[in-house]
Amino acid sequence: MNAIEPKLNSKGNLNLIEARHPLLEFQTRSNQISNQQKDKQQHTSSETKRQAEPTNVVPTNVRIGKGYKTLVITGPNTGGKTVVLKTVGLLCLMAQSGLHIPAARGSKIPIFRHIFADIGDDQNIEHNLSTFSSHITKISDMLKSIEESGSAQSLVLLDEIGAGTDPTEGTALGMAILAWLSERSVNTIVTTHYGALKAYTHTQKNMQNASMEFDWNTLKPTYRLQIGVPGSSNAIKIAEQLGLPQSILTEAESNLGKDNIAVEDLLLKLQQTQQELDSEREQLHEKIRLTESEYQKHRELNNTFEEEKNTLQQNAENEALEIISAARRTVDNVVADIRRDQASKASIREAFTKIELAKKQFKPAPPKQQPKKEIINVNVGDKVRIIKLNRFGEVTAIGKNQNGKPLQIRVGNMQMHVSYKDIDKVIPKKESQHLSTSVLDIQYNKANSVKEELCIHGMLVKEGLDMTDKYLDDAFLAGLLSVRILHGKGTGALRSAVHDVLKTNPHVASFEYASHSEGGEGVTVVKFIE
Incomplete structure (x- = not known):
């Protein structure tokens, strides 16, 4: 599920980034398999092509607790309001149970003493409950429990607050409940269709x-949560999409009145403006990130050039001094030889020969030509490591030479263009289709940090086993084929405990004592499943 460890806090600040409901994650995976089977059946039969089931979960961003304690979500039916409530409640419970959550890194979850939820319709004839x-x-x-505990560290999730009765009275009751919870600083998220509650929240x-985004071009919800903008229920538009006769829809718009239609149009413009602002903000953040990256890269290059310049200058000075010293020694030796041989022709010729040899030694050798770097073979779907980011990404397209960067690569939620020289490790699609880029990042980092030997000699059994268990997982992720565990001989308690762990570890293929020259019974050699 690409789950992460959230940052916990006791200040009541909740910020879920790209959160996904676990059941939807499992459902979309099942849909992928189902769609593939349907496609195969349609290829072998004359069946009419069926509409494919959704295969991707639209993530949601929710924040509350910092700046405001109450979030009122409006929007169309089937737009995802209830899913947002369930996602927030379930992920908070998962975090407080010590589980990782399906969300993006940086997500924050507070510790709640109570989590209350009223979601769905629980009318019951037997118990005379409407x-x-x-x-x-x-x-x-819920309110009694909050009042008795005297603590604001609670989360309240209410679906369709004030529903099931007269809209006017339901709205008034909803306002009073929200005011009561707000006075006690209780984190509250509610959904509603009542327009008066939107106006009350605004004051x-x-x-x-907040609202669930609605695409007016396709007349379908996008399931994205927009904080800061109230939404419209869009009941007439959805009824039109579901096939209600046009005459009824026209009559409904007439009954709605011009004032309500004007308000709906205003909400639509607000939503469109919010979408444009969100898009521009994302583009601005991306430009800022790229600018910071380029600045850091140029700064590093400048530092490297300065270091190389200083090194070359020092080497040149040292070489020049050596050349001068060697030339002086050669001339002194030649003069001494000429004097000793009384300047005969043979001695002069030999002296000139020595000087010419010295000149050849001092003449710098021509620079070696650097071999051209071969272009790496890359295909769409392969996963590659981007050198400057030290992260893996998936190749989504290979185009023509676009400013020297023909490779289009997706890294997380970001698309970027790079050249072949910007990548250094390619994992073919067949080998990496079941591995996410985050797993490859972990494997690569582990491979460069995990050693082939663990020393737990002299440790207590529990401490040694904890380190051994984590080391085995890290070594397996790093792709090591075998490792050595140095536990010593001693009483044999630590050695026996380690062997018991190795017997039950699913990654271990076999283990044995090292040879006598490499530690004997004080060292265990472990081989992993390939």
Whole structure:
């Protein structure tokens, strides 16, 4: 699920980045397999092509606790409001149970003493509970628990607050409940279709509107949460999409009135403006990131050039001094030889020969030509390591020479163009299709940091086993074929405990004592499953 460890806090600040409901993750994976089977069946039969099931989860970004304590979500039915509530509640419970959560790095979750949720319709004929009664009964119990505990460290999730009764009274009751929770600084997320609640939220300092985005071009929800903009229920548009007769839709718009239509149009413009601002903000952040990256790269290059210049200058000075000293020694020796042989022709000729040999030695050799770097063979779907980012990405396209950067690579949620010289490790699609880029990052980093030997000699059994268990996982991820565990001989307690762990480890193929020259019974050699 590409799950991460969230940052926990006790200040009530919740910030989920690209959060995904675990059940939706599993469902979309099942849909991928189902769609592939349907495609195969359609190729072998004359069946009409069916609409494919969704295979990707639209992540959601939710934040509350810093700046405002109450978030009121509006938007169309089937737009994803209830899924947002369930995702927030489930991920908070997962984090407090010590589990990683399906979200992006940087996500923050506070520690709650209580998590309350009223989601769905629990009307019950046997217990004489209507929809409204069941909601109010649950909310009443929540408020009592919060009042008795006297703690604001609670999370309240309410679906369709005030629903199931007269809209006017339901709206008034919803306002009162939100005010009660806001006064006690309780983190609260609610969904509603009541327009008056949107206006009320807009006037409160400790509350914030949000909406589920709606694509007016396709008349379908996008399932993206927009914080800061109230939404419209879009009931008439959705009814039109679901096939309600046009005459009824026209009559409905007439009954709605011009004022309501004007408000709906205003909300639509606000949503479109918010989308444009979000898009521009993402582009600005990307430009800032690229600018910082380029600045850092040029700064490193400048430092490297300065170091190389100083090194070359020092080497040149040292070489010049050596050349001068050697030339002086050669001339002195030649003069001494000429004097000793009384300047005969043979001695002069030999002296000139020595000087010419010295000149050849002092003449610098021509620079060696650097071999041209071969272009790496890369195909779409391969995963490659980008040198300057030290991260793996997936090749999504290979185009023509685009400013010398023909490779289009996806790194996380970012698309970038690089050249062949910017990558140094290629993992073919067949070998990496079941491995995410984050796993490859871990394997690469582990391979460069994990040693082939672990020393736990002299440790207590529990301490040694903890280190051994983690080391085995790291070594397997790093791709090591075998490792050595140095536990010593001693009483044999630590050695026996290590062997018991090795017997149950799923990554271990076999293990044995090292040879007598390499430690004997004080060292165990472990081989991993290939």
